[in-house]
Amino acid sequence: MNNRTTTAASARPAAIGALGGLSLRVPLAIAAVAIVFVVGAVVPTRIAGDFALRLANEGLLLGMLALSVAFLMSQAGLVALGAASIYGGTGLLFAIAVGEWNLTPTMAMCVSILIIAVYATVLGALIVRTNPLAFMMLTLAAGEMISHAVLLEGLRDYTGGADGLVVRFKGSIFGMESADFADPARFWLMVWVAAWLAGLALWAIGRSRLGAVLRAVRENEERMRFSGFNTYLPRLIAYVLVNIVAAVAGLLHVLNAGFVSPESLGLSVSTNALVAALMGGIAGSVGPILGGLIFSFAQDEFGARGLTQLLTGIAIVLFIVVFPRGVVGGLWGAMRTRVLNGRREIS
Amino acid sequence: MIALLIANSLALASLLIMLASGLALIYGLRDVINFGHGAIYMLGAYLGYTVALVGGFWLALIVVPVLLALLGIAFEYLALRPLQNRSHIEVALVTLGLGIILGQIIIYFYGGVARSVDAPQILSGSVTVLNLSYPVYRIFLIVMGLGSCALLALWLRFTPSGLYVRAVSQDPSVARMMGINADRLSLLVTSLSAAFAGVAGVLAGPYLSIDPGMDVTMIVDCLIIVVIGGTGSIGGAIVAALLFGLVQVAGSVFLPNIASLVPYILLMVVLLIAPRGIGRGRVLN
Secondary structure (H helix, E strand, C coil): CHHHHHHHHHHCHHHHHHHCCHHHHHHHHHHHHHHHHHHHHHHHHHHCCHHHHHHHHHHHHHHHHHHHHHHHHHHHCCCCCCHHHHHHHHHHHHHHHHHCCCCCHHHHHHHHHHHHHHHHHHHHHHHCCCCHHHHHHHHHHHHHHHHHHHCCHHHHHHHCHHHCEECCCCCCECCECHHHHHCHHHHHHHHHHHHHHHHHHHHHHHHCHHHHHHHHHHHCHHHHHHCCCCCHHHHHHHHHHHHHHHHHHHHHHHHHHCEECHHHHCHHHHHHHHHHHHHHCCCCCHHHHHHHHHHHHHHHHHHHHCCHHHHHHHHHHHHHHCCCCHHHHHHHHHHHHHHHHHHHHHC | CHHHHHHHHHHHHHHHHHHHHHHHHHHHHHCCCCCCHHHHHHHHHHHHHHHHHHHCHHHHHHHHHHHHHHHHHHHHHHHHCCCCCCCHHHHHHHHHHHHHHHHHHHHHHHCCCCECCCCCHHHCCEEEECCEEEEHHHHHHHHHHHHHHHHHHHHHHHCHHHHHHHHHHHCHHHHHHCCCCHHHHHHHHHHHHHHHHHHHHHHHHHHCCECCCHHHHHHHHHHHHHHHHCCCCHHHHHHHHHHHHHHHHHHHHHCHHHHHHHHHHHHHHHHHHCCCCCCCCCCCC
16 A cells, blocks of 8 residues: 555656645655554454454465465566465474474474475575466476375374374463464464565565566566576575565464364465455555455355355456456556546646 | 386376377467366366266267367357457466366366266276286277377378468467468367367276366376476477376386375476476477
């Protein structure tokens, strides 16, 4: 949200007059964002019941996953279909690290994210140099590889096979006990802050030099290479960064649920994240996170009849063909045209 | 032992060739990978099951490909043509969505249980070749796979439409300038590719089980093959399918503990050595 207001303001000097100039507009935007942040952190825990809060928590986690997918899509033009293997994989690693290796929770958290980052770097080093279509196929294949690996008989003692793993840990992470993570209201606060941090971080990266290079490579990789840019490293960095966001979401998920199932590594989680991203709109950070929330509540509404997968497929087609900018992008576009039209009438 | 291994891998590769070459053909013309191909194959298998119950296996082998060719025509007119000005990634995502929808519709009608089809009388049992007993059905599968492979090559090499397909795949804009109607070709290729998926689905019935997860398994295998073969290269896809079949069968024999990972290891090794795949990236040139 913040992203769009500031770019709109700098790109269209004429539009500034309405709100009293750039000097006032930026602090106003920051204040508005801060109010949204505080209100969003406090109000849901007061007015919503446990069940709605649980759905919202799931939604924010899916939103973070969608954010990682959307960032790579909008900045680098790459579609990752293996987000679930990172999301579920981190949770599984955390469970193994506390259960098998007897690490403290904080240590286990660091180790699991580190392992995932190394995995993402190695995999990314192999696959980001291919073209976008091959990248999409390869991330799908890599995701399936991980979900098959988890079910291997030989690793059953570690991964729990098809039964999944229960996560029990003693001690605390950042002063939070395992009971705190299981409490929906307290967990909402944590995941709300995490989603904001992830959103702001990726937003800042998108506006940095790295983001500019990524978008230029997306438009024409050959031209950037001729111009003397390294087109490989920026994409690799972006790939690892979004996977760390996905890993944090997966870690929070397992801390909250206290359980890892092999389904959390499955293809359907990846497509859910994709749908959430497309639903919210892939540009910016607000869209994907909102998309995750919408998905979570919509799934509760329609999923009981076993329609989730079918609706996921329909949503992919619908949002790409009819609403390519998603809910947030679409509303924003409609709002801006109305404002601009209104100004034209006045002048 | 070695002969059995090669025969088994050829049987598996036969199915994969039919599916992967269909993917590569569409890619050559439209620059789009059809992520819904696995679902089309699954539809072929389930329709084959139904038709085989009513009229027998041979009828299924004729009727199902025709039905799926019609589906391919619908796919061309309703999805590929309206979206041809959109980015290839978006079209690929649409095919992914359509594949999920098709898969869910099939599961809705047939339920989540696995089905099996019996091979017809002539093809059940086994023959003894060089002191080795081998199931007749797998021999039939190999003949069908290699036969369709040969037909495809003959078509691409020696017919005018095959020539046009190769021309468009090599350079779409020049081919259009020379007066080739790429839309009409695409219609032909899409229906052909869906029909091949139908043949593969029917053939898979007595060989593999027909279950709701078969679409994902197959599309992932085919994507691995297409990447290994060099995206869009039919020759590469055929070689890659043979390699894939061999590696998977050998993996299940020699490395049973990690058999399900062996294809991915092959993929990673190929990517490490030749990131563009082993083929030359374009249709049979």
